Amino acid sequence: MKNASASRASFAPLYWMALGAFAIGTEGFMIAGILPAVARELSVSAAAAGQLVTIFALAYAISSPLLTAISSRHDRRKLLLCSMSAFALGNVLAALSHSYWMLVGARVILALAAGVYMPAAIALASAMVEPARRGHALAIVSAGTTVAIALGVPLGALVGNAYGWHATFASVASLASLATLGLMAGLGPQSGPTARVAGLQERFALVRRPVVLRALSMTTLWSSGTYAVYTYLASLLSSATMLQPIHFGIAFFLWGTAAAAGVFAGGLGTDRFGARTVIAVGLPVLTAALLALSTTGHFVAPRVALFPVLAIIVVWGASAWAIHPAQQARLIQVAGSEVAPVALSLNASFLYSGFALGASIGAFTLTHGGIGDLGWVGALCESAAFLLLLSSGDETRPASTVTQSQPGQVAHGLSD
Template sequence: MTRTYPVLQELTPERAQATGADSLASLIWLTLGAFAIGTEGFMIAGLLPALARDLNVGLPAAGHLVTAFSLAYAIGAPVMAVLTAGLERRRLLVVAMGGFALGNLLAALVPNYTGLLAARLLLALSAASFMPAASGYAAALGGPERRGRALSTITTGLTLAIIAGVPLGVLVGQGFGWRATFFGVAGLAVFSLLGILVRLPRQRPGVTAGLGERLALAKRRDILGVLVTSVLTVAGTFTVYTYLSVFIAGVAGLGPQALAPVLLGFGLASAIGTQLSGSAADRWGARSIVIVGGGLALLAYLAFSLSAALEPARAMLVLLPAILIWGFASWGLITAQQARLVTLAPALAPISLSMNSSAIYLGSAMGAAAGAVVISNGAMGQLGWVAAGFALAALLSVLLSGSRTSSRS
């Protein structure tokens, strides 16, 4: 769903000899791994109604599969980074992707809700181990001159997952059942695992910040303010995204066959927002872009709320443009938030960005949980208002962050 950068290690002489185009081409296997993780993480929102029916649970309970995954990732990412700090990097990537493949197989085969919940926890811990390690591996392999290009290979995997993987996963689920989607992602994970084993060279572990160092950085008011904004922003996003399939069906009368095109539009808008927000932050300042993006997201959520009060034909005319604006703004915000953190503490960027990753998943857990409460009370049309509340709180957290933060970010 996001970019994570662990503490970057310096290249040794033997590693420096392998930083050419051929070595960067081998990172395609990490791109594939990121694509698999992104697809699995986001496609489940489109499968919730089918999951709930098949497992004989309510829709809010099915939504807790998103909450559990996100919470496990948020807590597991820093813990796993510390626990695996001494492992050789390729071995860590192999173990993490192997765990991810196993988790998908278990998710496809388990007979009940409890088993699927346990499988999602395994998936979260595996993803939380793989993504930071993949970014660190790519950065070290690329070297100082190719670091940005190397890191973009990981980001590309996530972007492609949002644009193509999620809609495709939903189509597979609709045509062959939700279990088929987990089998498919397991296959992608196995291909990535084999490529890592065969094509990627071994890499010694780098320096990893301990939990104490992370907590100390979080005590800085300027850093904490940015992290709070990330939590609230993503909470608003996942309040709606987790139950988007149910929302567009109930409000606009769009059937399951319309979900994949809607998700494709959302993914394309998200990719555009991600790309444009980076250059915009360089030109006008990251804090300004967060404010503008937060305002656009708030307007989108208010449009969702308006559409819930209209008849389906008119609601669709309001809802579909709002979804595009929402995707553009919400994902662009993530990039701008990263830029704010780097500006505030350039030397500590690897630590602060990994903390931002945890903040994003904590926000995802909060949003999914809030959406579950709304759905359980039979107030589906209120999802937009709840998301708007989170977005407004995020905007206030930026505006009240203080002159010191604004002048530096």
């Protein structure tokens, strides 16, 4: 009984870390649901508003590994408290923004704070429990992001379309403030030892390996294809269907729950059939979904397009995110488990680079084409990712080069 009580007490701070991850995930993905409203109020085009996604994702991709390496010797508790406090303040600044460039500045602050918080939370979660319960601890923290995709984003869209996009950022600021207070109360001064963090030299050395670079490049192509469309999903819904903005949350809820289910199914599929098989199936399905989205937008009347579009969104969300756990497993396979934390850290940076590239590709498409062309452009990126996968050949490493990773290392790489 005493051990059970101690176990519950040791896990309690993890839920506050998960709340912080939920706030970060909600803010990072919700911008797509309120993009038309932001563009309208700030008197910018949808393409310009989409650059808010590019700026956030690019700032995260570049700063996270740098700041993680620089802050590796600092106390993890202080890092969590400072970064989540900065994240709350960044959302307050965003909520108060009445100009495009003020919102751009807020998004940069948010990206920097998120890029410090997530690796620190993963590292501390893995260090503060015994090795046998490490997987459970990491699952709790990571669940914050998954729940944000499934519930936080549609709720953000509902709040934004009902009360204005400023209210959405204010709501996330409240969540971040609550998480900060919870972490302050729940994490003691000696909550966990400082975990070793891979330096920039180790990261560059791994990227220089051709097999790893090809795998990471596929991550960027896959995520850019999805985000070229997702960033402008609200605008696409307005153009292709008769759905009113107040109901956009329904579409984002369907996409989010499908994405969460896809992550779960992708993990199970990877265990049963192998990572490469899951990716080889997921990419063509995703490509077909994006092609169908543009085809429906161009050739189906808006008054009858709603249900086909919603069905396509479900397939798109599930297939896109089923690839994520499989790609992580594939990277560990090609890089070797001894450098799994570094490989997964690099994957996160290449993932956010893809988000930034996708938002820019989408903006270019809107400027030189039309909203209905986004799915075709996204499908082109996914096709390129698939061709890169096929060209990779046998990626299996010799068994002698794969060693068991040190406890807690893989955990640190998940969100770095």
